[in-house]
Amino acid sequence: MSIITVSHLGKDYRQIRRIDGRFGAVRTLFTRQSMTRTAVDDISFSIEPGEAVGYIGPNGAGKSTTIKMLTGILVPTRGAVEVLGVEPHRHRRRNASRIGVVFGQRSQLWWDLPVIESFELHRHVYDIPPERYRAMRDRCTELLGLGDLLQSPVRQLSLGQRMRCELAMALLHQPEILFLDEPTIGLDIEAKDRIRDFLRTVNREQGTTIILTTHDLADIEEICPRIIVINRGGLIYDGAIQSLKAQLGSQRQVTIDFEDDPGPITISQATLLSDQGRRKTFAVERSVESTLAVLSSIASSHPVQDVSFAEPAIEDVIRTLYAGLGKAVPESDELDRWSRGRVVTQ
Amino acid sequence: MTPALFWHHVRLRLRERMEYRGAFLLGLLAQGIGYAAEIAVIWLLLHRFEAIAGWMWPEIALLYSLSVLTYAIGAAFTYSPMTELEQMVQRGTLETVLVKPTDPFWTLIGQRFNVGYLSHLLLAGTVMTWAIATAPIDWTPASVGLLVATVASGSMIQAAVLTLIGTWAFRFTRSWTLFAINGQASRFIRFPIGIFGIIPQILLTLVIPLAFATYYPAAILISEDGQLFPGWIGWLTPVVGPVFMWVAYRTWTRGIDRYQGAGG
Structure with missing residues (x-):
């Protein structure tokens, strides 16, 4: 029984078209012209309990959009998503209590307070029984080497220390699935190693399913046996990292x-x-x-x-994969997506 | 979200503010001076002209203190979350609220509860104490009840107005202009509504019912006649606040749904 099923998933963003020139701002306010941009298009995959899957693709490929649909933040435009037996956006809160989410670029800790305060609030928000909370907190503290960090205000932590705390917090309620959106972005090698080790342990020992997006392919190599590669909103590879290497590397x-x-x-x-x-x-x-x-x-x-x-390094393999499909290189991707957008007037 | 969990959020927020005690106290002082100056101007004007639309200085002081008091309480809850919403949508921080198993509205309000309105409360409380002691008010259980209900209900009206403005941020940017307009508009309700034309009276009664936070209940307390609308509608005050707050909450929640559908 799959823990996540995604079938023919698609997401369009609608943006109000800004009008330049005289009275542009006012005309923008009253115009009904909008532009539809396809961020995710016809993606299908399923994930089994206990898997660790790397979700990769160049900037703007639709990674974050997919994660947002899986976590119930966004409503799909087309297709279906099922996470833990429910549609995440329809049962957003029920889904939220069974998943953990870590954003590499957005902190969920209270900036000016000691880390432990955020943990305590998390316990109440997720209604975790005290013994289970203490056991999980102590285990994460030990595995991630948090120790004294819990008593320090978040603003005094280094990025690496803070990310370790974010990770620990996301796991306090023992989620069945852990979503990580670029968890190692901006970290030094030591901090990255520590987080990778921890994620591997959580995945193997607790059986927590892990879905992670990243641009650092070493994350994938060390944590995820399986990768899903998307580009320009579409799925281009889904399978074992080893066989991709054998095919392309x-x-x-x-x-x-x-x-x-x-x-x-x-x-x-x-x-x-x-x-x-x-x-x-x-x-x-x-x-x-x-x-x-x-x-x-x-x-x-x-x-x-x-x-x-x-x-061949995994980077080269992925580069070959993008190139082999004749797809745009990451830098020009932004432009490409815009030219692909359809202008509709309603 | 349970009340206990809501107050847990508020407690953390207070402790966070107390980390910067100096800035906090300076902010209070600045706000206090601003409002005290405003009171002084009104007092000076009345000293010269005796009355505005038949309202004497203690009665105007009652109106003024009701306006500031309800604004302070309402804004303590919704001002910060609503003004910061636009930025949260743009930066994606709203998403950290949406992945939690709690109601996003109450989570945000708890997380961003604003204690900076303490000077408003002190000032409005002092002015109000003096006003109700001096103004010709017939104190009966009904009038006492109406005053208490007005503070509670009026605060909800003020909180709801800010919430509705915040909802704008889901759809369009630049909600700060609306907050600025509201800041000016709410000055209207510090004066007897009769001095304005028909359109402001209709707007402040039927569209944005801010007059229920101050003028209508105050008119009943000092036995003033009705203007465009009959005087008795002041008795609706205890109902208007909760209903308007509910409407604002529903509108905001629909804004969240739209955000989830359109993706910002």
């Missing part, structure tokens, strides 16, 4: 240091990626045979000093 990088600059080298099975004279980097088919063939053919004509290999 079929090349590896070979960097060769020559004894002397050999000049230009052309080999049919390798593509030159960078040329720094004595050091050249090639992209080569991932199989052992082709790697060896390329190496021996180069070594036979030029003396080689050192060789190193690099496996």
